[in-house]
Amino acid sequence: MNQVLIKTHQLTKRYGQVPVVNQLNLEVKGGEIFGFLGPNGAGKTTTIKMLTGLMEPSEGEAYICGYNITKESTQAKSLLAYVPDQPKLYGKLSAVEFLNLMGALYRIPKDVTRQRSKQLLDMFGLSSRADELLEGYSHGMRQKVVLAGALIHQPKVILLDEPTVGLDPASARLLKDVLQELANQGAAVFVSTHILEIAERMCHRVGILKAGQLIAQGSPEELRQNVGHGGSLEDIFLELTGSHENAELIRSLEGDSQ
Numbered sequence: 001m002n003q004v005l006i007k008t009h010q011l012t013k014r015y016g017q018v019p020v021v022n023q024l025n026l027e028v029k030g031g032e033i034f035g036f037l038g039p040n041g042a043g044k045t046t047t048i049k050m051l052t053g054l055m056e057p058s059e060g061e062a063y064i065c066g067y068n069i070t071k072e073s074t075q076a077k078s079l080l081a082y083v084p085d086q087p088k089l090y091g092k093l094s095a096v097e098f099l100n101l102m103g104a105l106y107r108i109p110k111d112v113t114r115q116r117s118k119q120l121l122d123m124f125g126l127s128s129r130a131d132e133l134l135e136g137y138s139h140g141m142r143q144k145v146v147l148a149g150a151l152i153h154q155p156k157v158i159l160l161d162e163p164t165v166g167l168d169p170a171s172a173r174l175l176k177d178v179l180q181e182l183a184n185q186g187a188a189v190f191v192s193t194h195i196l197e198i199a200e201r202m203c204h205r206v207g208i209l210k211a212g213q214l215i216a217q218g219s220p221e222e223l224r225q226n227v228g229h230g231g232s233l234e235d236i237f238l239e240l241t242g243s244h245e246n247a248e249l250i251r252s253l254e255g256d257s258q
Ligand SMILES: Nc1ncnc2c1ncn2[C@@H]1O[C@H](COP(=O)(O)OP(=O)(O)OP(=O)(O)O)[C@@H](O)[C@H]1O
Pocket: 015, 020, 038, 039, 040, 041, 042, 043, 044, 045, 046, 047
C-alpha cells in the first residue's frame, strides 16, 4: 500500500476576511498523479504555494511525507520540488551553472550533480546550448531548465503549477512521460492545469476547485459516472464550475450584434 505523501488538513488562506482557499482536505499517495483543476482565481496557485512553504496558511496544516511544512520545513522542503507557473531564473547563469547551484543547495555530491545534469539536459534536448546564459533562452527552454532543476534531487513530492504553458507538443509529451516515470518510482505528483485533455490522459485522480473549495474529486472515470452523465472531463468541469452559463451569455452577445 502506497503512503500518503501530500496531505492537507482544513488548509485555509484568507486575504482580509475573504477566504481564497477554504478548509481544504486532500491526500495524494506515492505513485499517484493528482490533477488540480479549477477556473482562474479558484485558489490553485495559492494552495500550491502553501504546500511548498512559500506562503503561510491562515489556518490548517499541510504535510509533505508526514512533515508539517510550517513546523518541520527543512525536512519537508528537502523532499519536495516546485515548478512555479513563471520560470524565473538567474539570467547570468548558464543551464549547467544553474543545475550545479541547485545540486549544491540540496547538498548533492558534485559528481552526482554532474552526472544527473548531463542526463536531464540530454533528456530535455538542451545539451547543445547548456553553456549559454539563461537570459538568451526562450520561455519553453527556461521552463525545461526549471524542470531539470526540480528533478536534480530526486524529489518524493513534485508540485507543478501549469507546467505545460509554453511547451511545444513534443515537450509537453516528454513532461507527461517524465511525470509518469516519477510516479512509477513512487513519487507523488501534484499538477495544476487548465488543459483538461492533459488531466484526462495523465492524472490518476483529479480535484476540482471552485472559489477555494474542493467541489469534486475522483478518477476522471469516476467523475464522469457520478457527475458528468458520461460526458467528457471538459463537460464535467464546465458543469461543476458553472461556466456553461457563459455559453448562454456568448450566444446573447452574438444575438445583440446581429
Ligand atoms: N496577494 C494577494 N492579495 C489579495 N488577493 C490575492 C492575493 N494573491 C491572490 N489573491 C486572490 O486569491 C484568489 C486565488 O488566486 P490564485 O492565484 O490562487 O488562483 P488560481 O486558481 O491559481 O488562478 P489561475 O488559474 O488564474 O492561475 C484570487 O481571487 C486572487 O485575486
